[in-house]
Amino acid sequence: MIKLRNIALRRGTQLLFQNVSIDMHDGESIGLVGDNGSGKTSLISMLLDEIHPDQGELYLPRGMRLAHVAQETPNNDRSAIDHVLDGDGEFRQIESALSATSNSHDEESAKLYTRMQDIDGYRARARAAKLLSGLGFKAHEHDHATRTFSGGWRVRLNLAQALMGPSDLLLLDEPTNHLDLDTIVWLEEWLKRYSGTLMLISHDREFIDACCRRILHIDNNQIRSYSGNYSQFEGQRAERLANEQAMREKQQKKVAHMESFVRRFRYKASKAKQAQSRIKALEKLQLIAPAHVGSPFDFQFKPCDKLTDPILKLEHVDAGYDGTIVLHDVNLSIERGDRIGLLGANGAGKSTLIKILAEELAVMAGSRVASNQLRIGYFAQHQLDQLDPSLSPMRQFQKRYANATTQELRRYLGGFDFQGERVNEPIGPFSGGEKARLALALLIFDGPNILLLDEPTNHLDMEMRHALSVAIQSFDGAIILVSHDRSLINRVTDKLFFIRFGKVETFDEDLDAYQRLLRQSNAVKTDVGPKAPGDETKKQRRQIMARRREQLRPKRELIEQLEKDIKALQETVDRLDATLSDPVTYETQSTANLSRMMQEKSNVESELHEVESRWYGAIEELQQLEASIAVA
Numbered sequence: 001m002i003k004l005r006n007i008a009l010r011r012g013t014q015l016l017f018q019n020v021s022i023d024m025h026d027g028e029s030i031g032l033v034g035d036n037g038s039g040k041t042s043l044i045s046m047l048l049d050e051i052h053p054d055q056g057e058l059y060l061p062r063g064m065r066l067a068h069v070a071q072e073t074p075n076n077d078r079s080a081i082d083h084v085l086d087g088d089g090e091f092r093q094i095e096s097a098l099s100a101t102s103n104s105h106d107e108e109s110a111k112l113y114t115r116m117q118d119i120d121g122y123r124a125r126a127r128a129a130k131l132l133s134g135l136g137f138k139a140h141e142h143d144h145a146t147r148t149f150s151g152g153w154r155v156r157l158n159l160a161q162a163l164m165g166p167s168d169l170l171l172l173d174e175p176t177n178h179l180d181l182d183t184i185v186w187l188e189e190w191l192k193r194y195s196g197t198l199m200l201i202s203h204d205r206e207f208i209d210a211c212c213r214r215i216l217h218i219d220n221n222q223i224r225s226y227s228g229n230y231s232q233f234e235g236q237r238a239e240r241l242a243n244e245q246a247m248r249e250k251q252q253k254k255v256a257h258m259e260s261f262v263r264r265f266r267y268k269a270s271k272a273k274q275a276q277s278r279i280k281a282l283e284k285l286q287l288i289a290p291a292h293v294g295s296p297f298d299f300q301f302k303p304c305d306k307l308t309d310p311i312l313k314l315e316h317v318d319a320g321y322d323g324t325i326v327l328h329d330v331n332l333s334i335e336r337g338d339r340i341g342l343l344g345a346n347g348a349g350k351s352t353l354i355k356i357l358a359e360e361l362a363v364m365a366g367s368r369v370a371s372n373q374l375r376i377g378y379f380a381q382h383q384l385d386q387l388d389p390s391l392s393p394m395r396q397f398q399k400r401y402a403n404a405t406t407q408e409l410r411r412y413l414g415g416f417d418f419q420g421e422r423v424n425e426p427i428g429p430f431s432g433g434e435k436a437r438l439a440l441a442l443l444i445f446d447g448p449n450i451l452l453l454d455e456p457t458n459h460l461d462m463e464m465r466h467a468l469s470v471a472i473q474s475f476d477g478a479i480i481l482v483s484h485d486r487s488l489i490n491r492v493t494d495k496l497f498f499i500r501f502g503k504v505e506t507f508d509e510d511l512d513a514y515q516r517l518l519r520q521s522n523a524v525k526t527d528v529g530p531k532a533p534g535d536e537t538k539k540q541r542r543q544i545m546a547r548r549r550e551q552l553r554p555k556r557e558l559i560e561q562l563e564k565d566i567k568a569l570q571e572t573v574d575r576l577d578a579t580l581s582d583p584v585t586y587e588t589q590s591t592a593n594l595s596r597m598m599q600e601k602s603n604v605e606s607e608l609h610e611v612e613s614r615w616y617g618a619i620e621e622l623q624q625l626e627a628s629i630a631v632a
Contacts, residue, residue: 001025001061002047002169002197008055009042016042018055020223022216026168029191029198031208031230034218036433036461040201043218044068044171047199060169067167069175073154074146081142083157084128087164091121119166131160134186135179136346152178163190170194173201177458180346181484185518203461205230206486297467299415299441304449304477307371309335311450311478312357317366319349319356325364326352328502334450338478341489343507343514344499350482351381353504354454357480377448379456384435389428393418393438396427401445416441432459440468449477457485486511555618562615569608576601 001023008018016039024030032040045051046058048068067087074083086092094116101109116122132142135156141149146157155178162170176184188210191198202208208215208230215226215233226233312334320326326349334340334357342350355361356368358378380386388396397409413423416437427435436459443451451472457465465485472479472492483489489511496514498507507514576597579585586594 001059002064003059004056005059006056007046007053007058009039009046009051010054011039011042015221017218017221017223020056022223022225024197024199026197027195028214029194029212030200031212031215031233032199032201032218033208033215033230033233033462035463036431038218040218041173043223044173044199044201047169047171064169065165065167066169066171067162067165068171069155069162069173070158073151074157075154076147077145079143080132080137080146080149080157081125081128083146084131084160084164085124087161088119088121088124089165090119091116091124094119094121128160128164131163134183134190135160136183156183159187168196170196170198172198174203175200176202176204176207176484179484181343181486182345182518184484185515189519203457203465204485204487205462205465295463295467296417297415297464299412299444299467300471301444301475301477302447304336304447304475305373305375307336307373307449311336311371311374313369314356314363315367315369317356317368318364319352319361320364321352321361326502327356327499327504330356330366330504332497332504334478334480336449336478337476338480338495339493340478340480340495340497341493341511342480342482342497342499343511348499349502349504350499351454353499354378354380354452354480354482358452374450375446375448376450376452377443377446378452379440379443379454381455381458383439384432384459387427387435387439390426392424392426393441394423396438396442397445400442404445412445413441433461433464436460437464444471451475451477451479451481453479454482455484456481457483457488486515559615559618562611562618565611566608566615569604569611572604573601573608576604 003024004020004022007020009016014037032043034040042051046053047060048066094112098109098112098116101112120127129139129142133139137153137156146154149157159175162172175187179187184204184207188207191200191211198211200208200212210229212229213227215228215230217224217226217233217237226236228236310333314330314332317330317332318325318328319330330353332353342353344350352361356363358376358380359368359370360378360380388399391399393413394406394409397404397413398406401409410423418434418438418441427438430438436456440456456468460468465488469488469491479492481489481493496507496509496511498505498514580594580597580601585597589597
């Protein structure tokens with residue numbers, strides 16, 4: 001058991017926390033959360049004995065083996081697999097000792113061979129190779145020198161090294177930062193099987209939900225413990241905040257705001273599975289909204305101009321780099337209000353497609369056709385590099401938007417938590433999260449009518465991710481999103497496209513189904529995404545899929561008809577709402593007519609509720625039928 005007793009910790013003059021007493025039991029999986037700068041990383045540094053508490057005592061069991069991801073990334077001629085093997089210190093010691101006594105057959109050598117067997121050392125290289133494959137490295141890259149990999153891949157090498165060695169306490173600080181969704185799913189499965197004590201810092205709520213069963217929240221110089229995963233923590237925190245009158249009033253406004261999102265989208269649903277996934281995500285967002293009433297972020301997108309569909313179109317497009325085709329024969333038509341998520345393994349071509357749409361990359365063949373009034377909001381993975389480090393947030397805006405007043409810009413930047421003199425400080429020393437917020441603020445201020453977002457949540461903390469997802473809900477333009485943040489994908493998209501083998505294909509399932517595919521493939525297959533299971537021939541697979549479609553067709557047709565009914569009924573409700581909210585109606589209509597319209601609205605709303613219930617039931621029946629077919 002790890003014990004903290006009356007701990008106080010400062011960094012410089014800043015007090016991070018005080019009077020903290022916590023027990024961490026063997027085998028617990030703990031998520032460490034709190035605002036940026038609250039002391040999460042400092043607590044991990046304290047457990048690693050890199051810094052010491054200013055007050056109190058920290059007790060670690062004698063002989064406890066600690067593992068963590070090294071901060072300094074490798075940059076030498078040592079092979080990737082050897083770097084990972086270095087994570088198992090005892091294996092390396094025994095290996096070295098055996099090498100020194102290679103021709104000896106004495107009792108000491110026998111002990112070494114026995115110990116090597118005990119620690120599964122003879123399979124060490126195979127285990128290291130499995131970790132590398134799971135983290136996205138191709139087999140032929142295992143023997144490449146570490147210096148040949150980019151910075152993000154070197155971070156993966158350090159992560160593999162930390163997972164390689166046996167440990168009793170595993171400390172991970174933002175392990176998903178340089179991972180794609182496919183690799184994150186693999187890492188989740190690995191951590192679920194980890195038998196030691198896990199302490200995890202992450203801004204990915206889905207990742208914490210999957211891996212952690214206890215939450216430690218650093219807030220106001222205290223560390224509070226909550227049982228359950230991150231979603232359960234948010235619910236418990238919301239209840240605690242509701243005991244404060246001012247917070248309760250803010251909560252009620254937040255809930256009402258989110259209810260309108262859920263209600264508005266529910267009646268516009270177009271694709272059964274993905275629409276239902278988004279509704280569930282929105283309902284969850286509605287439930288957790290009260291836990292974010294103290295958020296320092298408050299911003300929204302400007303209304304979009306009306307454009308003629310399609311607003312952006314790709315026809316028979318080939319795209320790639322240096323003569324190498326990455327995407328082939330892409331046909332994509334984007335309309336107003338489309339909300340599209342892109343899925344696929346690292347290197348499959350998601351960012352390439354975004355760059356083509358943003359006109360950052362020229363097509364090699366085919367055509368890109370855009371509306372004349374199209375205004376693109378493009379957030380690239382390396383967007384932060386385009387900021388001028390010598391300029392303040394205010395000067396960044398004044399340079400780009402010369403007509404905006406200082407007062408207007410101060411108010412706007414305040415919504416992104418750039419307050420007081422912070423708006424006039426050069427951004428060079430700013431954190432990655434602050435720079436990412438500024439880049440998003442610049443993009444949003446421009447009033448785009450299509451958002452092309454390539455990993456927009458990198459560097460963003462929980463509160464900012466929540467605020468961004470809420471703001472995108474009210475955005476009435478089109479969205480194309482690449483993200484490893486599954487919560488964001490579920491909340492803001494209702495169409496999914498799967499990029500693999502150089503093709504962009506419609507993915508008719510939801511994100512949960514995609515993750516099941518990844519898990520069934522037992523780790524990520526680097527550049528092509530999950531393979532189709534089974535040994536059937538192509539002809540047999542086509543026959544099986546045809547039979548399945550025929551079984552599912554009647555239920556899908558019913559769902560489509562119910563969606564049309566929902567849309568028509570909602571239009572009637574909207575029309576009656578508009579009439580009844582117009583003061584002229586009450587001046588020109590008789591009491592009898594007003595009563596009739598109110599009764600009609602009530603009747604239509606009741607019918608809408610009934611049809612919606614049938615729609616939910618039909619979707620559940622469809623999913624059950626699909627599951628039974630899959631098992632068969």
